[in-house]
Amino acid sequence: MYPFIEREPGYVVAKFPNLIEAKVVSRPNRFMVKAMVDDKEVDVHIHDPGRLEELIFPGNSILIRETNGTKTHYSVTFCKNDDIWTFNDSRYHSGIASMFIQEGWQREVKVGNSRLDFRLNNAYIEVKSATLVENGIARFPDAPTLRGKKHLETLMDLIASGYESFVLFLIFNENAKCFLPNTARDPEFSHAYYSTLEHGVKFQYLVFSSSGGEIVLKDSISMCNP
Incomplete structure (x- = not known):
């Protein structure tokens, strides 16, 4: 689903x-x-x-x-x-993400030695956020993240076990036009990212603008063309 x-x-x-x-x-x-x-x-x-x-x-x-x-x-x-x-306050990311997930989700679900943000029936969803944008390209991460790499590996394992796996990116920079992993700053995460695509993990990228103390959905974008 x-x-x-x-x-x-x-x-x-x-x-x-x-x-x-x-x-x-x-x-x-x-x-x-x-x-x-x-x-x-x-x-x-x-x-x-x-x-x-x-x-x-x-x-x-x-x-x-x-x-x-x-x-x-x-x-x-x-x-x-x-x-x-x-x-730039990650305490709100899970709450914001929940506004874009169908009803019936469970939050903070333990899978093996990992903990993923959401489960909805047969689907597992991990939430990531980004603010770094270079020439219209949203980049993640802005620093090496072993935890992020581990989450992607867990999502691939779930695919192999018959589940559906998703990553929801919340991009809090309205200048983002498309997304790419930040290979220069974390080549291991980037390698895992491309592996997840091959294994069938699906990605959703939402862009938000911020003005007058409000955070507003601006657009849904996709991965940049190679």
């Missing part, structure tokens, strides 16, 4: 009111950004495992929101990327 719901462009998946604009000072570790808000330096949690070198650098603008963390009181929500904003 085809597990996805076809939504019309303009479908709103999330809204974030009361955002605060800040400037990046530094990123001391993968979970923390130091930023300036009204001439005051604050610690901001960032819930995005990517390197984000094109987004988190000194002087770049970010939009943050107040949160009740144990170590910080703010969270990065959007990052300025030239003339657009990208959404």
Whole structure:
């Protein structure tokens, strides 16, 4: 069965009111950004495992929101990327993905030594996200990901066992026109990606735009021509 719901462009998946604009000072570790808000330096949690070198650098603008963390009181929500904003909080990815999956799904399903995001009847679905776009090409990952490679291998094993396997890419950069794996940054994941295509794993790529604190479905794209 085809597990996805076809939504019309303009479908709103999330809204974030009361955002605060800040400037990046530094990123001391993968979970923390130091930023300036009204001439005051604050610690901001960032819930995005990517390197984000094109987004988190000194002087770049970010939009943050107040949160009740144990170590910080703010969270990065959007990052300025030239003339657009990208959404950078992976805690919301599963919820957004669920809006595009038919009813009856199970979340966080254990398969062997892996855990996949969704199961719907005979179909397993893994969700990935991307913000990196180069010359209109969405790229994933932006850093090596053994976990991502393992997920693809699990999906191939499920195909061999008679199940259906899908990957849903959420691309939070409205400039994306097509998708390719990021061979330069993670050749092993890229090799696994092309292997999954040969094994029958199916991919869905959804592009979202971000403006005024809203995240909106823009388009569905496909893999770039070789």
